[in-house]
Amino acid sequence: MFAKLLTIVFFSILLRSIQSSSQNLNFTFNGFHPPLTGISVQGSSSVTPKGVLKLTNLKNVSGGGHAFYSKQIRFKDSPNSTVSSFYTTFVFAIRPFFWGIGGHGMAFVIAPNFSLPTSASSQSLGLSNIINNGNDTNHVFAVEFDPDDNHVGIDINSLKSVESSYAGYWYTNDHFNELNLVSSKPMQVWVDYDGHTHQINVTMAPFRKDKPKKPLVSTVRDLSSILLQDMFVGFSSSSADWSGSEHFVLGWSFRVKGEAPLLALSKLPRVKQRSWMTLIVLFFFSLLLFGIFCVFPLFIICSPICLVRCILRRRRKFAEEIEDWETEFAKNRMKFKDLYYATKGFKDNGLLGTGGFGSVYKEMEMVLKLGLLCSQSDPENRPTMRQVLHYLKGDVMLPNLSPSDLRGSERLLGIPQAGFSESSLFTGESSITNSVLSGGR
Numbered sequence: 001m002f003a004k005l006l007t008i009v010f011f012s013i014l015l016r017s018i019q020s021s022s023q024n025l026n027f028t029f030n031g032f033h034p035p036l037t038g039i040s041v042q043g044s045s046s047v048t049p050k051g052v053l054k055l056t057n058l059k060n061v062s063g064g065g066h067a068f069y070s071k072q073i074r075f076k077d078s079p080n081s082t083v084s085s086f087y088t089t090f091v092f093a094i095r096p097f098f099w100g101i102g103g104h105g106m107a108f109v110i111a112p113n114f115s116l117p118t119s120a121s122s123q124s125l126g127l128s129n130i131i132n133n134g135n136d137t138n139h140v141f142a143v144e145f146d147p148d149d150n151h152v153g154i155d156i157n158s159l160k161s162v163e164s165s166y167a168g169y170w171y172t173n174d175h176f177n178e179l180n181l182v183s184s185k186p187m188q189v190w191v192d193y194d195g196h197t198h199q200i201n202v203t204m205a206p207f208r209k210d211k212p213k214k215p216l217v218s219t220v221r222d223l224s225s226i227l228l229q230d231m232f233v234g235f236s237s238s239s240a241d242w243s244g245s246e247h248f249v250l251g252w253s254f255r256v257k258g259e260a261p262l263l264a265l266s267k268l269p270r271v272k273q274r275s276w277m278t279l280i281v282l283f284f285f286s287l288l289l290f291g292i293f294c295v296f297p298l299f300i301i302c303s304p305i306c307l308v309r310c311i312l313r314r315r316r317k318f319a320e321e322i323e324d325w326e327t328e329f330a331k332n333r334m335k336f337k338d339l340y341y342a343t344k345g346f347k348d349n350g351l352l353g354t355g356g357f358g359s360v361y362k363e364m365e366m367v368l369k370l371g372l373l374c375s376q377s378d379p380e381n382r383p384t385m386r387q388v389l390h391y392l393k394g395d396v397m398l399p400n401l402s403p404s405d406l407r408g409s410e411r412l413l414g415i416p417q418a419g420f421s422e423s424s425l426f427t428g429e430s431s432i433t434n435s436v437l438s439g440g441r
Contacts (some may be wrong), residue, residue: 001015026255027069040070040114040234051269054107055237055247064125068114068234069251073256075110076229083223085195087260088233090252091207093271094147095184096245105146105181106247107155108191112139127159127236137384139228143191143202143217147245148183152201152217155224169205170214179206179414184273186250190260198222208265292395342413366391369398 029052033041041047043066044056055065075083092106107125125144135157142155143168168178179187186207192215193200200223201215235249251268253261290360312370370391376382383391390396 020081025257026253026261028253028261028263028265028438030251031269033247038070040068042066042114048269052271053235053249055235055249057246058072064236064238065247066114066234066236067109067233068109069254072076072128072230073254074230075227075256076224081224083195083227085193085256086254086256087190087192088254088259089190089263090234090235091186091188091250091263091265091268092145093184093186093248093250094145094182094245095271096147096182096249104238105144105148107142107144107232108189108232109236110141110233111364112228112231114234125159125238126234136225139225139226139231141226143189145181145189150181151200152204154202154219154221156221156223161400161424162221165217165218167204167214167216169203169209169212171250173214182245184271186248186268186271188263193223230375260342292295366398368373373398 023424027038028194031037033048033051034047036047039047039053041226043065044054045067046054046057050056053067055067059064073086075086077084088108092107094106107124107127109127111396125142127140132371138157140155140157141200144153144155144159144161146153149168152167153163155161167181168176171177181187188205188207188209188211190201190203190211192203198220200219202217202222203215205212205213210414215367225227235247246296248271250271251263251265253263257262269313372383374388387396391398
């Protein structure tokens, strides 16, 4: 009888020792220095030589990354008991490819397994393949850090948060300081669950700041029906094709039935900030992408519209109404467009002066002289159409007018001849013309 009792006690102690060795209740990583043990990475996750755990990288911006503690953690003493209290703290940073845009974000995850196919993890924080939104059989608890709206949320069996808040920390109970998740700066997070009160608290603060007394996100939920007896804990993240970002974890500690061990912040690796040259290159690359995806399509759409408007405006500008009597002289008729170019549109730089008869332009002087030359009674003295065009284009200067050049033009202009000599007529006409052309100067 005594031998049987001794055998039962021996096997009971042995079983507890095997369980305790395979199911660690606490661990601490002050950096993830190789050779890495205890962490399983998948997808785009990797560990840098300086001990930084990278969940995503710019070489694979369309994929997700996962990093889980390689052994299961026991959250319940028995399958039907309540979830024990657990506490964790970690330091993370998100460095965006484009400043201010951080992709789909990352999450701290408690899941029944960590075998996450990367083909389905390029969105939804990398959890789309293990979370069927709202399904109680998911058995997933997560704390998400989503750059979209810059918020932190508690997720239970769904990517829709049961409680969320803008990222930040309470300096005092009345003073809230917002934090930018994609600032590339490290931040520390504390996730606490009280197994007796079922209180879930998520607290965050800038790196090297003490833990604020007031949590950022808080809710009361019994996780006994959510978490199984043994679960995996870790991190998951995803990026985007056009807004890739890098997600880093610098340190991590976890404990069941007790406060998480403190991290040695001075020993944690650092996230290297991008140089000014890299930032300048990224800035111009961003402008190039903006031009390709925004400005160029707008140019393609607006160019035909502007071209049609210019053509219609030009046609309206040079539109002419030909009267019936002009049809007989259509071949010799001068177009308004030619006259416009010849007179240079009567612009202000051709203004000779102003007076009682309005404004007088250099072009008007030329038109009047051409009119006088073309109104001579002797056809041989009239300029040809080719000569008129040369005068209008400015290829040939107009000759100075003399009384002989204007002989016979007074009859065409309807000027009475009685009582006037040729010289007086010319003198009077010339003086009137000069008065008009000078603008009263």
